[in-house]
Amino acid sequence: ANRIVSGIKPSGDLNIGGYGGALSQFIQLQQDYDCFFFIPDLHAITVPQPPDVLQRRTRDIAALYLAAGIDPGKSVLFLQSQVPAHAELGYLLQTLAVMGELGRMTQYKDKSDGKSSVSSALFTYPVLMAADVLLYRTTHVPVGDDQLQHLELARDLARRFNQRFGVELFLAPEPIIGMIGSRIMGLDDPSAKMSKSNPNTNSCVMLMDSPELIRRKFAKAVTDSEGIVRYDWESKPAVSNLVEIYAVFSGLSVEEIERRYDGKGYSSFKSELVDVVIEKLVPLQARYHEWIGSPELDRILKEGAQRAAAEAAPVLAEAKRAMGFASF
Numbered sequence: 011a012n013r014i015v016s017g018i019k020p021s022g023d024l025n026i027g028g029y030g031g032a033l034s035q036f037i038q039l040q041q042d043y044d045c046f047f048f049i050p051d052l053h054a055i056t057v058p059q060p061p062d063v064l065q066r067r068t069r070d071i072a073a074l075y076l077a078a079g080i081d082p083g084k085s086v087l088f089l090q091s092q093v094p095a096h097a098e099l100g101y102l103l104q105t106l107a108v109m110g111e112l113g114r115m116t117q118y119k120d121k122s123d124g125k126s127s128v129s130s131a132l133f134t135y136p137v138l139m140a141a142d143v144l145l146y147r148t149t150h151v152p153v154g155d156d157q158l159q160h161l162e163l164a165r166d167l168a169r170r171f172n173q174r175f176g177v178e179l180f181l182a183p184e185p186i187i188g189m190i191g192s193r194i195m196g197l198d199d200p201s202a203k204m205s206k207s208n209p210n211t212n213s214c215v216m217l218m219d220s221p222e223l224i225r226r227k228f229a230k231a232v233t234d235s236e237g238i239v240r241y242d243w244e245s246k247p248a249v250s251n252l253v254e255i256y257a258v259f260s261g262l263s264v265e266e267i268e269r270r271y272d273g274k275g276y277s278s279f280k281s282e283l284v285d286v287v288i289e290k291l292v293p294l295q296a297r298y299h300e301w302i303g304s305p306e307l308d309r310i311l312k313e314g315a316q317r318a319a320a321e322a323a324p325v326l327a328e329a330k331r332a333m334g335f336a337s338f
């Protein structure tokens with residue numbers, strides 16, 4: 011069966027960028043693929059995280075996965091740190107990845123730019139990500155533009171491993187690109203991604219924001235002076251961003267949205283955009299509050315880790331055998 015692995019780092023509280031680029035897509039993908047959804051807590055600590063905050067956020071994101079509609083009966087939901095095979099395969103793959111290719115990763119360059127001290131784990135991050143997907147012999151990975159380069163590395167490492175050790179173990183997974191929501195930019199600046207580690211308050215709508223706050227943030231969102239609702243990232247990035255958000259939250263296509271606001275200005279568009287966002291987020295928040303207080307959440311994560319570990323174990327064992335490690 012076609013299989014997907016994907017996750018959201020607990021490196022900040024979730025905003026609608028992570029909803030559009032990950033959660034809402036997970037819900038759709040879950041219908042057609044065998045899915046492994048995890049919380050990459052090992053990736054989060056590539057930049058310092060206070061332990062109590064990491065612990066709260068990890069559980070928070072798990073509750074949000076479930077609140078958004080991930081079905082633990084269908085998909086496997088787990089924490090990366092609870093399946094040690096990720097870190098172990100990550101290390102093994104580090105011996106195949108070379109400094110030059112990791113140094114070319116644009117996310118590494120962006121995240122280390124101007125910092126006086128950067129962890130070595132930030133540098134090797136894409137190798138651990140390769141382990142995350144290769145471990146489950148994943149066939150497809152949904153990625154935003156910014157993750158394509160990392161997926162390409164995972165594909166290279168899969169082929170390199172198979173070739174060097176003469177096995178047909180790892181699959182080179184195909185990217186799933188261009189799903190609606192894969193590109194949600196800041197409300198104040200459509201050239202910068204709405205990012206959870208950079209929560210400029212006017213730029214990001216948080217999943218837990220109150221309806222009043224959501225309304226206020228969208229009221230301040232930049233547009234342009236043309237007054238025409240049209241999806242065209244080249245010449246109308248700010249409006250295209252709002253149309254993208256509208257599409258994610260309404261389920262309408264971009265064309266349907268353009269048609270609906272044909273001849274109308276930005277004010278009715280913006281005000282109805284707020285309505286569709288609130289209509290989705292308010293019930294999501296209610297379900298989140300139910301999950302976060304429930305011991306069922308921990309049970310699901312524990313069972314998910316067991317299912318994931320059982321899938322990963324034979325692949326890791328075969329990788330180690332192929333590399334020449336003792337297997338008694």
Ligand code: AQP
Binds near residue numbers: 020026027205
């Ligand atoms: N603004 C966004 N628009 C579309 N997709 C987004 N994603 C994140 N932000 C947006 C997608 O969500 C998935 C999980 O992301 P992640 O948490 O693993 O890492 P990230 O992309 O690095 O997220 P952030 O918010 O920028 O966090 P930090 O700053 O901590 O790294 C990914 O598929 C991502 O594309």
